[in-house]
Amino acid sequence: MTAHPKTREASATSAELTPASAPPPRLLRLPEVMDRVGLRRSAIYQRMSEGRFPKCRSLGPKCSVWVEAEIDAWIHSVTRS
Structure with missing residues (x-):
């Protein structure tokens, strides 16, 4: 009987399948945009x-x-210009 080395199967975990990605972009509503830029609607x-x-x-x-x-x-x- 010959012992075969145990090979890793093709099954991958979900962490291996999904690449590390940046978080989704943050969305701003009009009141926050107005506060940040100092302009009215x-x-x-x-x-x-x-x-x-x-x-x-x-x-x-x-x-x-x-x-x-x-x-x-x-x-x-x-602000740069």
Whole structure:
């Protein structure tokens, strides 16, 4: 009887299948965006239409959000110039 070395089978754990990923982006509602950038609602929407402010995303008919990283990048670009 020959002993065969035990080989690891192709079954992998779920941790091995899913690569380490960054957490999902944080979404900001309008009041928090206004507090962070120091602009009122009308100024934010005016600049969005001119392409000078990050676009909002719609989560529903009455729910708009902005991606936090995009707002932070915009703040950085404005304070840098």
